[in-house]
Amino acid sequence: xxxxxxxxxxxxxxxxxxxxxxxxxxxxxxxxxxxxxxxxxxxxxxxxxxxxxxxxxxxxxxxxxxxxxxxxxxxxxxxxxxxxxxxxxxxxxxxxxxxxxxxxxxxxxxxxxxxxxxxxxxxxxxxxxxxxxxxxxxxxxxxxxxxxxxxxxxxxxxxxxxxxxxxxxxxxxxxxxxxxxxxxxxxxxxxxxxxxxxxxxxxxxxxxxxxxxxxxxxxxxxxxxxxxxxxxxxxxxxxxxxxxxxxxxxxxxxxxxxxxxxxxxxxxxxxxxxx
Amino acid sequence: xxxxxxxxxxxxxxxxxxxxxxxxxxxxxxxxxxxxxxxxxxxxxxxxxxxxxxxxxxxxxxxxxxxxxxxxxxxxxxxxxxxxxxxxxxxxxxxxxxxxxxxxxxxxxxxxxxxxxxxxxxxxxxxxxxxxxxxxxxxxxxxxxxxxxxxxxxxxxxxxxxxxxxxxxxxxxxxxxxxxxxxxxxxxxxxxxx
Numbered sequence: 001x002x003x004x005x006x007x008x009x010x011x012x013x014x015x016x017x018x019x020x021x022x023x024x025x026x027x028x029x030x031x032x033x034x035x036x037x038x039x040x041x042x043x044x045x046x047x048x049x050x051x052x053x054x055x056x057x058x059x060x061x062x063x064x065x066x067x068x069x070x071x072x073x074x075x076x077x078x079x080x081x082x083x084x085x086x087x088x089x090x091x092x093x094x095x096x097x098x099x100x101x102x103x104x105x106x107x108x109x110x111x112x113x114x115x116x117x118x119x120x121x122x123x124x125x126x127x128x129x130x131x132x133x134x135x136x137x138x139x140x141x142x143x144x145x146x147x148x149x150x151x152x153x154x155x156x157x158x159x160x161x162x163x164x165x166x167x168x169x170x171x172x173x174x175x176x177x178x179x180x181x182x183x184x185x186x187x188x189x190x191x192x193x194x195x196x197x198x199x200x201x202x203x204x205x206x207x208x209x210x211x212x213x214x215x216x217x218x219x220x221x222x223x224x225x226x227x228x229x230x231x232x233x234x235x236x237x238x239x240x241x242x243x244x245x246x247x248x249x250x251x252x253x254x255x256x257x258x259x260x261x262x263x264x265x266x267x268x269x270x271x272x273x274x275x
Numbered sequence: 276x277x278x279x280x281x282x283x284x285x286x287x288x289x290x291x292x293x294x295x296x297x298x299x300x301x302x303x304x305x306x307x308x309x310x311x312x313x314x315x316x317x318x319x320x321x322x323x324x325x326x327x328x329x330x331x332x333x334x335x336x337x338x339x340x341x342x343x344x345x346x347x348x349x350x351x352x353x354x355x356x357x358x359x360x361x362x363x364x365x366x367x368x369x370x371x372x373x374x375x376x377x378x379x380x381x382x383x384x385x386x387x388x389x390x391x392x393x394x395x396x397x398x399x400x401x402x403x404x405x406x407x408x409x410x411x412x413x414x415x416x417x418x419x420x421x422x423x424x425x426x427x428x429x430x431x432x433x434x435x436x437x438x439x440x441x442x443x444x445x446x447x448x449x450x451x452x453x454x455x456x457x458x459x460x461x462x463x464x465x466x467x468x469x
Binding site: 065070078252259 | 314316317318319321323324329331340343344345346347348364365366367368369370373374375376377378382386387388389434435436437439440441463
């Protein structure tokens with residue numbers, strides 16, 4: 001992956017998709033738990049996801065062949081994500097439309113929440129690759145937990161309803177627990193000398209720490225006293241850092257990297273024939 | 276062998292790059308997106324380790340990660356094990372670059388699609404060896420058809436070449452000969468395991 005020109009479109013697409021789907025899941029949780037429909041959150045989620053979907057098309061080398069991406073359904077994790085993305089968007093748009101019409105249906109909202117949750121899981125599964133050391137383990141769940149945490153914080157900013165605060169705290173703690181596990185896993189990986197100079201690898205502690213503080217630690221405490229829109233802004237910055245850090249910390253074990261590792265070991269060895 | 280592939284004699288390969296050039300000429304590749312590359316190991320000639328050259332291209336894996344991950348079905352595996360990429364089905368999403376642990380797929384900015392070594396399938400079908408094999412002046416790179424088995428002393432992995440994603444590459448190596456070189460090879464292998 002390090003040979004790729006840039007991850008800008010992927011950061012934008014996955015960031016918007018996670019934020020949008022997270023809003024829908026959090027709104028569905030709120031509706032399910034408190035019987036409190038909140039269409040503005042679902043509408044915002046639909047807009048973010050639609051924008052993300054449009055950007056995702058932009059990064060393809062052959063945009064007109066985009067529909068072919070569904071051919072690998074069931075075999076390819078990327079195809080599964082490609083199929084779930086418009087399905088999640090359509091369900092959320094239906095729930096939002098019913099809400100705007102003045103006839104919100106909790107069942108539709110909950111179904112939209114479930115499908116959007118599956119979409120978030122599918123984003124994580126796309127990057128669970130055996131040759132990529134830093135994208136496995138708890139990383140698979142961070143789109144789901146991070147998206148839900150952001151969604152709950154944003155709903156708190158958009159609505160002053162009782163009961164939202166508890167959901168915010170619960171989802172932020174859940175995301176913190178998952179993300180700390182990812183942080184530990186990344187920290188435990190032995191980085192080859194050839195990759196230590198990469199910006200992401202040389203700043204991995206700062207990148208992961210910034211993500212943790214912006215999306216989890218700061219909102220957890222700020223939400224109790226600070227203006228909710230400000231907290232949502234901090235969480236949005238945390239989500240952007242999360243995506244940038246995710247791609248910056250890609251560690252693909254290519255043959256070149258393995259050879260660099262062997263060279264590193266060779267440099268530390270003594271000639272076995274020396275007396 | 277369960278699929279067609281290459282056999283590289285590490286004792287014979289001198290790293291001349293004739294295989295890279297032959298592949299580029301045969302398949303019309305520029306250097307930046309060449310399908311084959313030669314990776315030297317121990318260029319500084321440290322005495323504690325062997326010096327050799329890994330001439331690598333697509334390994335036509337038994338369980339190719341590119342084929343499994345491709346969303347548009349652009350990859351196919353022929354009955355003889357050759358993994359073929361069909362450009363006309365490629366979206367240019369570059370997901371195969373992420374899934375392949377060997378850095379095999381190459382993205383062509385002009386065409387907007389990925390491409391990779393097809394083991395010179397057109398030459399194989401005409402009864403000829405792949406261009407890289409035919410051009411090797413040291414007879415270090417050989418083609419092993421699916422029906423044949425590699426030599427008994429051939430190994431699948433050497434220091435610097437592993438299979439991190441469980442793809443089961445068909446590339447095999449013949450390791451350096453001679454007591455001292457074998458001993459050094461073992462010494463390095465043990466050091467890497469520590």
